[in-house]
Amino acid sequence: MRRTIPPCFTLIELLVVIGICSVLTALLLPAISKAENKADQLNCSSNLKQLGAAFLLYASDSRGRLPPYVNNSIYGHGGTNWARYTFEYHNDARLLDCPTSPQEAPEATQEGLHLYDGNYGWNYDGTQGNRGKLSAHIDQPASAYLLFDSGDPCVIYGANNWENLMEELDLDWDSRCEGPNRHQGRVNTVFVDGHVQGLLLDIFLSAPCPSDEAPWYVEWDGGKLKLGVVPFPTRH
Template sequence: MQKYRTFTLIELLVVIGIIAILAAMLMPALGKAREKARQTECMNQLKQISLGIEMFKSDNRGKFPPWISNLYPDYINTKKVYQCPMDKDTSSKSDPHPYDNDLAKKFYEIEGNKGVEHDPNVGTEKNQVPHVSYLYQMNNGSSEGVAGSWFGTSEEESPTIADCKEFQLRYGNQDAKKAHPDDPGGPYDPTVFPIVSCFFHVKKNKDGIEHYAPVLQISYSGNFFMSKVRWEYGQWVP
């Protein structure tokens, strides 16, 4: 009669132990691979948003869109582009019109009312993007309490946040230069001056929060780059 060799309990436990050790060794590498894939996806989404901004500017005499959510659906055809794959908290539903003091709501929440003309800068409720992971710094929100006085403008002038960013681009940030002598001051380079930012990939740095990186950025000129949290220090390279 033919005899069959079988695993003993000890041999089985040894095999399971080896598999567990190998899995533990591979997990960090797999985690980094997933994180890199999400970062790449986020970069592609930011580039789509950048392309949408450039098309909007081409159709509107060089003006930036009031909010990046306004690019949907004419310039960006999916709402998924607005959510970073690292941003899992969609329950908070970031305001698609930040710093507008809820003025936009009065337009898109009454879509069912006949005869109501909607502000083209806001759009109807159907075209709203419910969750925006990215910080858009050329928006039409009010700068009051945000950065108005910081850029040398008065409350009477009622500048938008986009106005403040244009001011900063042209004249630099003198307050920052006083606090940080290594800040170059003067006009900023538009190729590394961020207007759309994603902070969901940032890792801590022992030198302090201003050195945390990477922040994924779309610049004023439309190109993609990475920076530290304090983007004035220039580009960041892995």
């Protein structure tokens, strides 16, 4: 009895199958990439939400005062910074690491947190020397930037000007980490009231102030602070 040999694919049929697989791969890759980017954005938002809660818990234990960016009167070597002040309220150094940044999370030690030079920026205008500002003095907490995607842990340090702002946000994406609008063109931002939003860069940088000043410029002389007050869109 002769064995029947099953028919084989012809070269043309194999090429057709390979072509179909290539087309399907090309169609699926953008969707997969978009899903991964969305997941990173959500993880980053979750980080900021928890860090914002840590700031508010710190303020609750400190008679309403937000932590300063840095306190030069203790620990030496530049003092202690906001990352160290708030760490005990979340105990997870990974929260300081944006998932889209090439930087690694700092070590969960005093020295590691002190050296944190990373990808969430703290609104320096929320501080007053070695003391944090009273949260009650922030006139519009739902519009006041607290922490956000950036290229520096302190924005703006000592000089409210547009040039320094651009450098410290790292808009050129050429130094320590990627630019602030690294989540599909949006800047993840947690506000003083604790809510998190992904702001388009033009909205993040907009404010009713002179063009050479940072968008959250603060007049320190009298009155309540109005940090980060912007023509704010509906939340989305």
